Amino acid sequence: xxxYMVFDVGGSMIKFAVMKDDGEFIEKGELPxxxxxxxxxxxxxxxxxxENKVKHHVAGIxxxxxxxxxSDTGIIGGSxxxxxxxxxxxxxxxxxxxxxxxxxxxxxxxxALGEVWKGAAKENENVLFTIIGTGIGGAIxxxxxxxxxxxxxxxxIGYMVLQVVKEDGKTAFQTWSQLAATGALVKNxxxxxxxxxxxxxxxxxxxxAAEGDEICLEEIDEFYLRxxxxxxxxxxxxxxxKIILGGAISNRDDLIEQIYKKIDLLLESVQAAxxxxxxxxxxFKNDANLLGALYHYLQCQAPESVEA
Numbered sequence: 065x066x067x068y069m070v071f072d073v074g075g076s077m078i079k080f081a082v083m084k085d086d087g088e089f090i091e092k093g094e095l096p097x098x099x100x101x102x103x104x105x106x107x108x109x110x111x112x113x114x115e116n117k118v119k120h121h122v123a124g125i126x127x128x129x130x131x132x133x134x135s136d137t138g139i140i141g142g143s144x145x146x147x148x149x150x151x152x153x154x155x156x157x158x159x160x161x162x163x164x165x166x167x168x169x170x171x172x173x174x175x176a177l178g179e180v181w182k183g184a185a186k187e188n189e190n191v192l193f194t195i196i197g198t199g200i201g202g203a204i205x206x207x208x209x210x211x212x213x214x215x216x217x218x219x220x221i222g223y224m225v226l227q228v229v230k231e232d233g234k235t236a237f238q239t240w241s242q243l244a245a246t247g248a249l250v251k252n253x254x255x256x257x258x259x260x261x262x263x264x265x266x267x268x269x270x271x272x273a274a275e276g277d278e279i280c281l282e283e284i285d286e287f288y289l290r291x292x293x294x295x296x297x298x299x300x301x302x303x304x305x306k307i308i309l310g311g312a313i314s315n316r317d318d319l320i321e322q323i324y325k326k327i328d329l330l331l332e333s334v335q336a337a338x339x340x341x342x343x344x345x346x347x348f349k350n351d352a353n354l355l356g357a358l359y360h361y362l363q364c365q366a367p368e369s370v371e372a
Contacts, residue, residue, distance in 0.1 A: 065084050065085060065086070066084070066085045066123045066366075067082055067083065067084055067085075067090060067120045067121055067122045067123065068082070068083050068084075068085065068122055068123060068124050068125070068126055068358055068361060069081075069082060069112070069113050069116055069117075069122040069124070069125045069126070069164075070082075070083050070125075070126045070127075070128075070354045070357050070358050070361075071109065071125070071126070071127050071128065071357070072128045072171070072174075072353040072354050072357065073097070073127060073128065073129045073130065073146065073149065073171075074097070074130070074145075074171075075097070075099070075130070075144070075145030075146060076097065076145075077094050077095065077096065077097055078094065078095040078096075078097050078108070078109075079092070079093075079094055079095075079350075079353075079354065080092070080093050080094070080095060080112055081093075081354050082116050082119075082120045082122060083354065083358050085358075085362060085366070085369055087181065087182055087355055087358065087359075089351070089354075090120060091116075091120070093112075095108050095109075095112060096108070097146065098148065099145060099146050099147060099148060100147060100148050101148060102148040102149065102152055105146075105148055105149065106152075106157060106158075106161075109158060110158065110161045110162060113125055113158070113161075113162045113164065114162060117162065117164070122164070123164065123165075124164050124165045124166070124167070124361055124365060125158055125159075125162065125164050125165070125166045125167075125361075126166075126167050126168070126357040126358045126360065126361035127154060127166070127167070127168035127169070127357060128168075128169060128170075128171045128174035128175075128353040128354065128356060128357040129144075129149060129154075129168055129169070129170065129171060130144035130145065130146065130149075130170070130171050131143065131144040131149070131150055131170070132170070132216050133168055133169055133170040133173075133216075134216070135167065135168060135169050135360070135364075137153065137155070138153045138154045138155025138156060138166065138168065139151065139152075139153050139154070140152075140154070140168070141216070154166060154168050155167075155168070165365055167357075167360055167361040167364045167365060168357075168360075169210065169356070169357060169360040170203075170210075171353050172193070172195055172201045172202065172203050172219070173203045173210045173212075173219070173356065173360075174352070174353045174354075174355075174356030174357045174360060175193065175195065175203070175310060175346070175348075175352040175353050175356055176191070176193035176202075176203035176205055176210070176308075176356065177203075177205075177210065177355070177356030177357075177359045177360055178348050178351070178352035178353065178354070178355035178356035178359065179191075179193065179308055179346050179347065179348065179352065179356075180205055180208050180356075180359065181355060181356070181359040181370070182347075182348070182355055183346060183347035183348050183352070183355075184306070184308050184344045184345070184346055184347050185205065185305075185306060185308060188205075188208075188305045188306055189205075189206075189207055189208055189305065190205060190206055190207065190302075190303075190304050190305050191205040191304050191305060191306050191307070191308060192204060192205070192221075192298050192302055192304040192306075192307045192308070193205065193219075193307075193308050193310065193346075194221065194294075194295070194298075194307060194308065194309050194310065195310045195311045196244070196245060196246060196291070196309060196310070196311040196313045196314065197245060197246060197247070197311040197312065197313075198245060198246065198247035199222050199241040199245045199247060200221060200222035200240050200241045200244060200245045200294070201219070201220070201221070201222055202219040202220070202221040202222070203219040204218050204219045204302065205304075208371075209363065210360075221240060221294065221298060222239060222240050222241035222245070223239050223240070223241070224239060224240040224294060224297060225237045225238065225239055225240075226238060226239065226240050226243055226244075226290065226293055226294060226297075227243060240290070240293075240294040243290045244287060244290035244291045244293070244294055246266040246287075246311070246312070246313055247261075248287070248290075249266060249269060249283055249284065249287045250264050250265060250266060250269065252283045252286070253269050253279060253280055253283045256279050256283070257279060266312070266313060269283070269284065270284065270316070288322045288323055288325070288326050289326045289329075291323050291326070292323050292324075292325075292326030292327045292329075292330060293326075293330070295307055295323065295327065295341055295343065296327055296330050296331075296337075296341070298341075299339055299341040300337065300339070303339070305342065306341075306342045306343070306344055307341050307342065307343050307344075308343075308344050308345070308346050309343065309344070309345050309346065310345075310346040310352075314345040314346055315345070319345070320343050320344070320345065323343060324340075324343070327340065327341065328340075
């Protein structure tokens, strides 16, 4: 059994774990994060790795990071809540400082890989992972690996255009994120109620709907319809074995049932369409990124340990 050092780099903290190569957690913790000082970020990571290299004999380092992660080069492009991590070469810096191999992957992709390894997709080869939050993100799993695409935009399903609006001679396009994220639900309810979006959240809207609030009920119904529209499109573009939903909204017991109701309406309308997507909620919450980061590391460094 081999042990590894795994980091989940977030905007407000860094989660870390020492894990066995079967995904078992030996130790967990959290570290402070600086959004602008990479030298402090680097020092914190290296100190933690070296301590556990002695204590637990870790043999490699796996990262889950926000942004446009170039796993091959070790450089993180794009932008995130941690500007300091964009540019430095993680593989070079942390490997040279610790003497250990390093692998890194995007955080949404890691969440998906965690489900592939140990969760809702552990029996599947081709899956689409959808994260519903303030916006909508995703990951494409093909043959149990991340499909990134030619421009590292594979899985950016929130950019799908689902509606065209023409007003005053101008044409505007609305994406799936703008129409079906929980952030969109909050904005729509706030607008109709004459409130600021900051005064509402998804949990409160569902509570008000349960009390019979008509505006909340109508907007939630539209929210389900838009989610179903995007899921239907994904099914017919990629035709995955499953579409797995993540994000806080995925904890709702009736979410999938309500989406299925809208998908059935779509299938009735588009009579040539016969495939009813298989939709499931993710199994892992807080640990998904750590599990997926380690699984990605093992796929790269020790594929025989995770692939039949």
